[in-house]
Amino acid sequence: MTFDEFQLHPDVFDGVQGMGYTKPSPIQEQAIPAALAGKDLIACAQTGTGKTAAYLLPVLDFIAYERPEHTTALILCPTRELAKQIDEQVEGFGYHVGASSIAIYGGGKSDIWEQQKRALTQGADIIIATPGRLIAHMQLGYVKLDQIDFLILDEADKMMDMGFAEDIIQIVNQLPTKRQTLLFSATMPNKIREFSKKILHEPEEIRLAVSKPAENINQQLYMVYDTNKLALLEHLIGQLEVQSMILFTSRKMNVGPIERALRKKGLAVRGITSDRTQEEREQVLREFKNKQFQILVATDVMSRGIDVSDLSHVVNFDLPRDAEDYVHRIGRTARAGTSGMAITFVSDHDQDAVVKIEKLIERELEKKPTPEEIGPSPEFDPKKYRGRGAAHGAKPGGRGSKPGVRNARPERAAAPVAASPAPAALGTDGAAAVAETEEQKRRKKRRRKPRPEGAAEGAVATGETVTASAETAGESATGEAAKRRRKRGGRNRRGPKPEGAPQSVAAPAASE
DNA sequence: AAAAAAT
Structure with missing residues (x-):
């Protein structure tokens, strides 16, 4: 399988190529079509499986086609460095789309806080956050998440372990129920299962052979x-x-x-x-x-x-x-x-x-x-x-x-060993339920949106491969992929993004 | 038995 079979927006495809990706990983093969079809997703996948691209590409595809003026996706993850890294991935994959992103996480000096505040006020296509800091900003009223189209939970099991369940519910309650939710977790314990019932709607389940380290x-x-x-x-x-x-x-x-x-x-x-x-x-x-x-x-x-x-x-x-x-x-x-x-x-x-x-x-x-x-x-x-x-x-x-x-025990140079008292993590349950059947109606309502001009031009570069592969796969260019797209068709479209759209505001690139 | 995450 190759990436062009997903029939992503040409600008997204360019980003994939720019990042040097050639062959979709198993999780990408399964998750990308499902996400493009507008489905909620619960996916068992470890890091290192190409998980990030699996959810970023559908989001970027949506942005490339819809050009929404509001924030499209909220991505929650457990650690600050991971938030930063995902933000950098957005820059890479989303370069040709011109997608803007902000990483929101704690720990910086006060000027970082102000920087984040400015970026959130201005808005961005994609917000990547650790829960605590995002909530802190949300409480001040300038975070606009009421129109997001995608909620993505990365490393959901880890976030549960860290006692983020309540925080996540608190955030989710501020989100529109009209949205697509993608949940990724390395393990699928009952805790996650129960939790997912609260925030996912008829999710497609993707299971890969997890828990097995690479053979090499x-x-x-x-x-x-x-x-x-x-x-x-x-x-x-x-x-x-x-x-x-x-x-x-x-x-x-x-x-x-x-x-x-x-x-x-x-x-x-x-x-x-x-x-x-x-x-x-x-x-x-x-x-x-x-x-x-x-x-x-x-x-x-x-x-x-x-x-x-x-x-x-x-x-x-x-x-x-x-x-x-x-x-x-x-x-x-x-x-x-x-x-x-x-x-x-x-x-x-x-x-x-x-x-x-x-x-x-x-x-x-x-x-x-x-x-x-x-x-x-x-x-x-x-x-x-x-x-x-x-x-x-x-x-x-x-x-x-x-x-x-x-x-x-022999008496040798002592290795460092120490114990430190740890505060107990908060138990979390009984959080509010969220999405319901409106979700379903909305998806049927979504209409197909014509390609913007830029997309048609961009398609020239990759057009050949797209068509060729579509034929190989036994579907015409207006076949399956188009049907998928029709399903998730456009709403809230307001024409192309202005030139000066913000580019990843808060996080300076790590690898310069 | 720890670590992480808002301050």
């Missing part, structure tokens, strides 16, 4: 005591040809010490956690993407969605809390068909997590012992070490009930 990731597990992790890490870095590495740790407090220890060894390393200033976060990520340093030490703030090209290695300094996050973390490498290596440290106390991961990815992973020159190795024996990872919360023998383990 070389996954390695090392059995290692906490106290030996740093030594093993340095040993491995010495052996491997590390071009670019992300090292994940589950605790913010580990980041600094690991960073310093590696720097002491002469490595080019920087750290990132939510505790750092937003300026620093963005600078670090930009420099890492630009290969200005070799190793990024990060918490799970980096585990989802962040796209770094040519990342050769991912190290899990400790196991993530949720098995899903393992897949997300290692999915940072081997992107876009390249290969990569994922090394995971397994200590004596977190072996249950390995079992969960293996169940999830339906594959057993080889466990390598700590090399002798580093120190003694824990054995892999999850029955023996069944520990606090156990789901039921009850610790069978109470604390310190792991015979032999503590004493078996």
